[in-house]
Amino acid sequence: MSSPIAAIDTDVLLTVNLIRTGRAITRQQLARMTGMSRNTISSLINTAIDAGLIAPDGSAPSTGGRAPATWRFRQEAGLVLAVGVHTSTLRLAVTDLAGQPVERRTLDWPITRGPEATLTRAAEELQDMTRRHEPPVWAAGVSLPGPINQETGRPSSPPIMPGWDDFDVVGTLEPALGVPVATGNDVNIMLLGYASTLPDQGRRESANILYLQVGTGIGVGIMSNGHLHLGAAGAAGDIGHVQVSGTDSVICRCGRTGCLEAVAGGWALLRDAHRAAVEGLSPHLKECLDRRGELTVEDIVTGVNAGDTECVTLMVRSATAVGDALAMVVSFFNPGRVVLAGPMPQGCPMFLDVIRRIVYERALSLATTDLEILPADSGLDDELRGCALLAVNSVFTAATA
Numbered sequence: 001m002s003s004p005i006a007a008i009d010t011d012v013l014l015t016v017n018l019i020r021t022g023r024a025i026t027r028q029q030l031a032r033m034t035g036m037s038r039n040t041i042s043s044l045i046n047t048a049i050d051a052g053l054i055a056p057d058g059s060a061p062s063t064g065g066r067a068p069a070t071w072r073f074r075q076e077a078g079l080v081l082a083v084g085v086h087t088s089t090l091r092l093a094v095t096d097l098a099g100q101p102v103e104r105r106t107l108d109w110p111i112t113r114g115p116e117a118t119l120t121r122a123a124e125e126l127q128d129m130t131r132r133h134e135p136p137v138w139a140a141g142v143s144l145p146g147p148i149n150q151e152t153g154r155p156s157s158p159p160i161m162p163g164w165d166d167f168d169v170v171g172t173l174e175p176a177l178g179v180p181v182a183t184g185n186d187v188n189i190m191l192l193g194y195a196s197t198l199p200d201q202g203r204r205e206s207a208n209i210l211y212l213q214v215g216t217g218i219g220v221g222i223m224s225n226g227h228l229h230l231g232a233a234g235a236a237g238d239i240g241h242v243q244v245s246g247t248d249s250v251i252c253r254c255g256r257t258g259c260l261e262a263v264a265g266g267w268a269l270l271r272d273a274h275r276a277a278v279e280g281l282s283p284h285l286k287e288c289l290d291r292r293g294e295l296t297v298e299d300i301v302t303g304v305n306a307g308d309t310e311c312v313t314l315m316v317r318s319a320t321a322v323g324d325a326l327a328m329v330v331s332f333f334n335p336g337r338v339v340l341a342g343p344m345p346q347g348c349p350m351f352l353d354v355i356r357r358i359v360y361e362r363a364l365s366l367a368t369t370d371l372e373i374l375p376a377d378s379g380l381d382d383e384l385r386g387c388a389l390l391a392v393n394s395v396f397t398a399a400t401a
């Protein structure tokens with residue numbers, strides 16, 4: 001499966017990719033990065049302009065003499081299809097080549113329906129969505145809530161995805177969509193999307209970030225000096241199933257006992273929130289359950305913010321377990337920034353306060369002196385941007401290999 005740019009000359013694409021990623025935006029910088037002459041660069045730039053891939057973008061500050069012209073990647077030159085597979089929803093979007101959404105749809109769709117039904121439905125919706133838009137579709141990016149084998153691009157024993165183990169997601173979607181498809185683990189994709197919003201190139205290139213998602217499950221994306229760290233097989237950062245001390249009797253979805261997410265994950269909170277509602281321990285949760293017949297993590301968040309004691313207890317238990325695990329990871333990795341995504345960290349300032357206190361108390365002071373611990377603005381927007389970037393990065397990698 002090839003993209004619309006596969007037929008374009010490799011040197012042109014290398015030049016365009018340097019401009020796209022912000023690593024070089026003037027003739028001088030491009031010549032320095034590629035080792036090519038300025039005349040060659042000028043000719044590559046003209047070809048890229050004719051192909052609609054780049055456009056003039058003003059000038060850089062002068063360093064004596066005439067200010068050099070700068071170029072920008074035309075992110076409006078094509079479209080990307082983004083698929084976010086979640087526990088109970090399927091999030092679909094058509095975006096530009098930088099992940100800015102053009103159209104989005106969210107379906108109530110349990111992941112337990114399995115890969116074939118899920119991917120067939122995703123392809124049908126995306127085909128319908130792209131019909132109304134002009135630019136060509138370049139590629140698709142798929143975010144999956146489980147470990148992805150780096151060698152095969154397939155889910156590897158995902159604990160919450162029955163039927164998805166080793167399923168050929170790429171081989172199923174590519175013929176249906178007619179474009180190259182790239183897959184990734186959700187939190188790694190969210191981190192990729194988040195990092196692209198950092199304000200300047202220098203900070204993106206030197207970023208040491210942990211992106212911790214506390215959703216239904218718990219996972220960490222790791223960025224070291226601007227590069228995603230996936231590990232030897234792709235399992236790096238999958239901390240949801242590390243053992244938490246003193247919780248040996250709690251059974252996890254993975255079949256083991258005492259896992260972090262069995263104590264602190266969204267599904268574990270809902271299990272205990274349900275019990276608190278039924279046993280009458282929390283008037284707030286009982287009222288939510290009576291009204292809607294089910295509970296969400298957002299109900300616990302509103303309970304915490306309204307001062308419901310049982311909700312506060314659940315939140316503190318989750319934050320303490322996550323904080324303990326994070327303190328260890330911070331000492332080990334020494335990030336400059338930790339970003340927390342999910343309804344609890346994004347909606348509940350107390351959750352972040354508990355985590356900050358534990359991390360600053362436990363981790364080495366050298367590791368925490370300049371450490372920022374921040375909530376994500378929107379984990380879902382980060383995922384969308386990340387899907388598009390993963391897809392477009394793969395297209396450039398394939399076309400310039």
Ligand SMILES: [Zn+2]
Pocket residue numbers: 240241252253254255256259262
């Ligand atoms: Zn587990």
